[in-house]
Amino acid sequence: MGANRELYYGVYMRVYMPPKEVKKKIKTCLDKECMRHMQYVSTPFCPLCGGKIDEFEYIKPSFENLHELLSEDLDDEDLFQVVYPDDKDFVIALPNNFKTQGGFLFTYDTSTEIVDLGSDLTPLLPLLYDFLKEDWVRLVKVLDMKGIKFEKKIGVLQWFK
Numbered sequence: 189m190g191a192n193r194e195l196y197y198g199v200y201m202r203v204y205m206p207p208k209e210v211k212k213k214i215k216t217c218l219d220k221e222c223m224r225h226m227q228y229v230s231t232p233f234c235p236l237c238g239g240k241i242d243e244f245e246y247i248k249p250s251f252e253n254l255h256e257l258l259s260e261d262l263d264d265e266d267l268f269q270v271v272y273p274d275d276k277d278f279v280i281a282l283p284n285n286f287k288t289q290g291g292f293l294f295t296y297d298t299s300t301e302i303v304d305l306g307s308d309l310t311p312l313l314p315l316l317y318d319f320l321k322e323d324w325v326r327l328v329k330v331l332d333m334k335g336i337k338f339e340k341k342i343g344v345l346q347w348f349k
């Protein structure tokens with residue numbers, strides 16, 4: 189008995205999502221020298237320095253999510269599968285609909301040592317044409333518009349399910 193693995197073969201995209209600056213507010217001591225500055229304080233005056241407590245606006249860097257871009261700019265959060273590899277500065281966009289977006293998905297058991305990719309496997313180069321499919325074209329258009337770097341790839345990806 190083994191675990192199920194999935195093997196994907198086809199086009200995918202590495203997307204280098206830029207860090208996004210998010211405005212945040214905190215009720216805190218406004219004195220930047222005070223130890224309580226940037227800590228939440230609920231009283232009207234600072235218990236440490238007696239200074240005024242009010243909302244303080246600051247900018248928090250965060251990592252812009254590709255899901256967010258898909259749902260906001262392409263109106264479909266599930267248009268592509270998004271995989272977040274560990275310790276990488278990119279996310280991976282994979283087809284979610286193999287018929288219209290290309291690619292092949294194989295599910296197999298880890299006790300199977302040989303993965304048969306089948307005899308009808310399309311030769312590599314024509315797979316590049318999958319990037320001409322409508323959904324990929326839409327994604328590329330939005331990424332270009334926002335100046336987000338990406339790389340078109342063909343390959344084999346494997347993960348546990």
Ligand SMILES: [Zn+2]
Pocket residue numbers: 217218219222223224225234235236237238239
């Ligand atoms: Zn204070």
